[in-house]
Amino acid sequence: MRIRARVPRLLAGGVTLALALSLSACGSGTGGGSSDDGRIHVLVYGDASNKVERQIVDTFNKTSDVKVVLDTIPGADYQQKLQTIINTPQAPDVFFNWGGGSIKPFVKAGLLLPLDDLMAKDPGLKSNFLPTVLDSASVDGKHYGIPMRGTQPVLLFNNKNVLADAGVQPPKTWDELLGAVKKLKEKGKTPIALGGGDQWPTLMWFEYVYDRVAGPDLFRKALGGDKSAWESPDSRKALGMLKQLVDAGAFGTKFDSVKYTNGQSVALVSRGKAGFELMGSWYYSQQQQDAKEFAEKGLGYSTFPTIAGGKGDPADIVGNTNNFYSVMKKAKHPEAIAEFLKLMYSAEFAKASLAIGNLPTTTNAGTFIDSASASPAYSHFQYDMVKQAPSFQLSWDQAYPQSASTAMHQAVQQFFDGQIDADGFIKAMQALPTE
Numbered sequence: 001m002r003i004r005a006r007v008p009r010l011l012a013g014g015v016t017l018a019l020a021l022s023l024s025a026c027g028s029g030t031g032g033g034s035s036d037d038g039r040i041h042v043l044v045y046g047d048a049s050n051k052v053e054r055q056i057v058d059t060f061n062k063t064s065d066v067k068v069v070l071d072t073i074p075g076a077d078y079q080q081k082l083q084t085i086i087n088t089p090q091a092p093d094v095f096f097n098w099g100g101g102s103i104k105p106f107v108k109a110g111l112l113l114p115l116d117d118l119m120a121k122d123p124g125l126k127s128n129f130l131p132t133v134l135d136s137a138s139v140d141g142k143h144y145g146i147p148m149r150g151t152q153p154v155l156l157f158n159n160k161n162v163l164a165d166a167g168v169q170p171p172k173t174w175d176e177l178l179g180a181v182k183k184l185k186e187k188g189k190t191p192i193a194l195g196g197g198d199q200w201p202t203l204m205w206f207e208y209v210y211d212r213v214a215g216p217d218l219f220r221k222a223l224g225g226d227k228s229a230w231e232s233p234d235s236r237k238a239l240g241m242l243k244q245l246v247d248a249g250a251f252g253t254k255f256d257s258v259k260y261t262n263g264q265s266v267a268l269v270s271r272g273k274a275g276f277e278l279m280g281s282w283y284y285s286q287q288q289q290d291a292k293e294f295a296e297k298g299l300g301y302s303t304f305p306t307i308a309g310g311k312g313d314p315a316d317i318v319g320n321t322n323n324f325y326s327v328m329k330k331a332k333h334p335e336a337i338a339e340f341l342k343l344m345y346s347a348e349f350a351k352a353s354l355a356i357g358n359l360p361t362t363t364n365a366g367t368f369i370d371s372a373s374a375s376p377a378y379s380h381f382q383y384d385m386v387k388q389a390p391s392f393q394l395s396w397d398q399a400y401p402q403s404a405s406t407a408m409h410q411a412v413q414q415f416f417d418g419q420i421d422a423d424g425f426i427k428a429m430q431a432l433p434t435e
Helices: 014-021 050-061 078-085 104-108 116-121 131-137 160-165 174-186 200-214 217-223 227-231 233-247 264-270 283-290 292-297 334-345 347-355 365-372 376-388 402-417 422-430
Strands: 039-045 067-073 094-097 146-148 152-159 190-193 274-280 299-302 317-320 323-327 392-394
Touching: 039 050, 039 334, 050 067, 050 334, 050 347, 067 078, 078 094, 078 402, 094 334, 116 334, 131 146, 146 334, 152 160, 152 200, 152 264, 152 376, 160 174, 160 274, 160 299, 174 190, 174 233, 174 274, 190 264, 200 217, 200 233, 200 274, 200 317, 200 402, 217 227, 227 233, 227 422, 233 402, 233 422, 264 274, 264 283, 274 283, 283 292, 283 299, 292 299, 323 334, 334 347, 347 365, 365 376, 402 422
Parallel strands: 039 067, 039 094, 190 274, 317 392
Antiparallel strands: 094 323, 146 323, 152 274, 152 299, 152 317
16 A cells, blocks of 8 residues: 555455465465475465456466466555565565565565566567666666556546535545535535555555645655655645545544455445545456446546645656566576566557556557557546656655555554644654665
């Protein structure tokens, strides 16, 4: 979050626990295992995008002697569950991740297979993806991920009807956002839906406000180990603006009891109870799954507002450059896995992804937008955002090592709750490990 997928919505609660406990049941469809049962276990984050992943698995299995089993983990704690099995006999052969900091610990532990040899044998595994995206799953000059799903910039989504009824337009500036909050409150609406119970959706507000105020360099410095970046004047200004938004009632008073991962915040927008929601581009496919008519007719979207006097380029975006498939070094069928990975740049994959609102980062994706996209206008909007962005900042909890994730999420939640002030947030961020 993000996750997060970043991460789109999943099933939750007792089902999550039950399926986590069943991970050792190879071939069950709910867990994986790299022990040689004659199949390739591919572990993914369970959400609306699984429709495409199941289709590609079915296509592969029609011609391959070695079959792929698609295993899913529902729940917002995919990474935590992955870490509990990654170095056990129940580990998958191939698994979903976000690149960046999410795989560095696995690389350092010697668990992942460098994919450069596979790319040498099949240059298409490299040349058919946008290089800036492919490189975001590189560690120490070696490739450890093949792009899957699509690029995931964070957008400010809205309910067109709710905004129209309140006389509100998608805000282009911070002041316009504050004005929209006031008007929506007067109409008895929650201005901005927020799945604060998941914590990671709240982080998106920090990522954008910090970028608009300070530009991308502040976070780069902090990630590089310069802890003073968090106590800079720009950092304090960003925190002050975030507090201003919370104090204005932008998110209501119950956002900590609302989650994205169980569909609550998504429903607030589709049912007309909230005006906006800041979320990754997968939000379209989630609304398409949960409220198809609303997705087609009532869902609006815009870029994040500008901030007067800010150092960040208004065209900067934050989010996830892509999701990736990484391969375990001890996987038993590397040749078959390589054939499976080739499908990630196939025309079938690109068209199926576009059909649910995702935007693949294959070099051929642009040729299919008008004919295959569920919403060509939405796909072109994303494509232009990513193409024109001077900076595409990876989600903080994906850029930092995963060991920092829990403390980061807690600091974000506590600041929004008023449990800690700016100094408390700064100290929490300075304490995060960067390696």
